[in-house]
Amino acid sequence: MARPARAARVARPGPALAAVGETPLTALPGCGPKVAEKLAARGLTCLQDLWLQLPRQYEDRTRIAPIRGLQPGVAVQVEGRIEAVERGFRYKPTLRVAIGDESQATLVLRFFHFRAAQVAQFVPGARVRCYGTPRPGQHGLEIVHPSYRLLDVEADAVLGDALDPVYPAIEGIGAASLRRLIGLALDRLPDDAALELLPRELREGLHLPSLRDALLTVHRPAQDADIAALLAGTHPAQRRLALEELLAHHLSLRRQRMAQQAHAAPALRSTTLAERLRAALPFALTGAQQRVFEQILRDLRKPSPMLRLVQGDVGSGKTVVAALAAMLAVGAGKQAALMAPTELLAEQHLVNLRGWLEPLGVRVAWLAGKVTGRARAQVLAAVASGEAQLVVGTHALMQQGVVFHDLALAIVDEQHRFGVHQRLALRDKGAGGGDVGDVLGRAAAIVPHQLVMTATPIPRTLAMAAYADLDVSAIDELPPGRTPVQTIALSAERRPELVERIRTACAEGRQAYWVCTIIDESDEIVAQAAQTTFDGLTLQLPGLRVGLVHGRMKGADKQATMLAFKRGEIDLLVATTVIEVGVDVPNASLMIIENAERLGLAQLHQLRGRVGRGSAASNCVLLYQSPLSALARQRLETMRQTQDGFVIAEKDLELRGPGELLGTRQTGIAGFRVADLARDADLLPQVQELGDRLLQQSPDIAERIVSRWVGAALHYASA
Incomplete structure (x- = not known):
């Protein structure tokens, strides 16, 4: 690639990529309509798709x-x-x-x-x-x-004189046939001048090869190639590909952000109602809550839509910040909506918000699946007329019959639990609707501001890569009075000791959770089922009131059991991980998590957050089955050592990768083919810098990079 005339400019490639890389696969010998159809089912439609269909391992036949x-x-x-x-x-x-x-x-x-x-x-x-x-x-x-x-x-x-690549299997196409087709596609690779989209000085500064050399190295490694580095993903050829892939995802999200900013949003400048709420609260905001609210306040005063993610540990006080933000909308004569993924969590928000807001004269409406008949019709009428100023609910908020009078702020709690189209549907309840995927330059539509919240702290590297379309705030300080939770790990052989510990705690007036990972017994999974545990503990603890809640129960039964536990009518609650995001019970001071080795760090941390919400000393016992794998041992040791959700999130990223942390299948954030956010985090600063340059100077090159790696996969990612 020719060196740019000015170092700050990005070179522009010739038209060969569009002519060759986008050539349909049917142009390859042996790729007829039936084969092409099977490849298309995996998203492979043109030559550049096969160039980027990378080997998952190598066979040394040399x-x-x-x-x-x-x-x-x-x-x-x-x-x-x-x-x-x-x-x-x-x-x-x-x-x-x-x-x-x-x-x-x-x-x-x-x-x-x-x-x-x-x-x-x-x-x-x-x-x-x-x-x-x-x-x-x-x-x-x-x-x-x-x-x-x-x-x-x-x-x-x-x-042979090169290692043989082994590609991910594609149904209906043999391994040899796939290898042959990819080889034919590689034979048509253009030269560097036509193929390369990244500046030479960037590649040279990072000691990375050109895209053509990187692709040939990864697909056809020489006999003396560093196979260990290739398998680990640390080879310079893979680093070159990872850099461009991270850039493609970053650009896609940034373009979505630009498209969203092209819309209009109501400027919310009145703070009177929010100040009244703050004065009426029975507690003072923490410094972190104050800082995040001021960031939201600055956003909402602008006539362009806010797109802010607020992350905070369990119990950090995100709900009150959301309530203050909602009062900025209500104070301007408009509406706000808060959507939560479960009725349990939504109803907990409802109780808190009504307690804070109804004394101020704010009408808080409730809309969930169980609100039916005449009650539902009344709520819908209140929402449509604007009488309902803040609407709290589940995905029922997004159904077709729900019409807002003037929605100015959409708040989504535990945002990673919602599908992308669901969040878009709530955003489109705004006065002007509009599609966040609209290309830049169309007439601006009026859309509500968006505030999304998560109690799963997101590592900085993950936030940089996955939320480039959002401003990210962190409530990184717990309110005073929260007691640290003592965490220990015990072998399942010591189960009888825990039963006695529960008896003692409940005799002192405390409550406890016993969490199981499955509902029914299974011969294939070594885990105590919730039902069996409930039956056993009921027999072992005859003087205690034992409750059971799991995901297969009817919503009303589950709700009744959780509320009975909150009211103190149940001493010990046996539950599946359905209580990961659940009701706030300050009197619960003991949490036992059965088969803790089967859960990820984020989920363990969320469960532990159910206790320690009051003034009493609280304990979390991680009960595990021996022998422990090295990975499980690391997870349990991390839980013992720290209660900092952000430290735990970084460790979770290191151990599990970004896919599970983000819930990629439903967020629309595509899984990376080459890049690994934990391994390649050092590339992110260059990605951000180059992304800014491309969007400002060479939007056509940015478009090509996104098209090459992402296509339409991230169309909805900024929802």
Whole structure:
């Protein structure tokens, strides 16, 4: 690529990429309509899609390993003469082929699925070359279903000079066919001048190759390539691809932000009602709550839509900040809506908000699935007339029959639990509707401001990459009076001690949770089922009132049980993780989490947040089944060492990756093909800087980068 005339400018590639990279796959020999249809089902429609369909692992067929030196679990290529062939039918058809080589050792090839013609190929004395992973068998090492080919007895077969890529399987297309098609696509790669979209000085500064060299290295690594680095994703070729992929996702989100900012939103400048609420609160705001509210206040005073994510640990006081923001809308004569993912959480918000706001004369309406008939009609009429100033509910808020009079602020709690289209539907209840995906330049529509909240703290690197379309605020300070929760990890063998501990705590007037990870017994999962645990604890603790709540219960029954627990009518609540986001019970001071090794850090932290909400010393017991995996041990140790949700979030990102933290399947944030936010975090500053330059100077190149890596996958990501 030619060096730019000015260092600050981004070079513009020629038209070859559009001409070649976007060529339909049907142009490749052997890719007819049926094959193309199967590829399209996986999002592969043009040549550049195959260029970016990267190997998941590699097979080293460049050398022959002696059979005597094989190690179980290490994939190798071996070659030998067939010594014996045996077919068996005792339990199911089995074909065993014994081969030996010059190391004077024998290896068994075992097949469970085979044809008669295949058996006929295996003749004692014939030479065979095969690839697979050895494992211990009845008579030494064996490879089950190796890939193989028979060799000419006289001529030595030529070994390959590059590692063989193994691609993710695509239904209906064999591995060899897919490898051939990707090879044909790679043969059509344009030269650097046409293909490269990143500035040379950036690549050289990071010691990264061009895109063409990176793709060829990843797809066709040389025999002496650093296979460990390739498998770990740390090879410079993969770093080059990760850089552009992170840039593509960043640009996509930034463009969504720009499209949203092109709309108009009501400027909310009156603070009178919010100040009245603040004066009436029975507590003072923490410094963090005050700081975040001032950030929201500045946003809402502008005539462009706010897009702000407020993250804060369990119990940090996000709800009161949301209430103050809602009063800015109501004080301006408009409406606000707060949507929560479950009726339990929504109703908890409702109780708090009515307690704070109704004394100020604010009408708070409730709309959930269980509000039906005449009551529902009355609520809908109040929402449509504007009489209902703040509407609290679940996804029922987004249904077609719900019409707002003048919605100015949409608040979404636990935003990662909602699908993208659901959040768009609530946003579109604003006066002007409009589509956040509209291209820039269309007439601005009036949309409500958006405030999204999460009690799952998001690591800084994840926020930089996944929420580039949002301003991010953190309530990183707990209100005074919250007691630290003492966390310990115990083997399940010590269960009887915990039963006595519950008896003592409840005798002192406290309440406890016992959390199970499944509802019914399962032979496949080593976990105590909630129902079985409930039955057992009821027998073991006859003097206590034991309740049960799980996700399969009817909503009304679940709600009644949770409210009974909140009122102190239940001493011990046996529950599944449905209480992860649940009712605030200050009197609950003991949490036992069964099979804690099966849960992720974020979920464990959320569950632990159910206790320690009052003034009494609280405890969380992580009950685990031995033996612990190394990963599970790290998770439990992290929980013991810290209660800082942001520290836990960083560790969770390191251990689990971004997918589970974000709930990518429903947020619309596509899974990365190459990039790993924990591993590649050091690239993010360059990504942000280059993203700014491209959007300002070369929007056409930004469009190409997004199209290359993302396509339409992030169309709704900024909802």
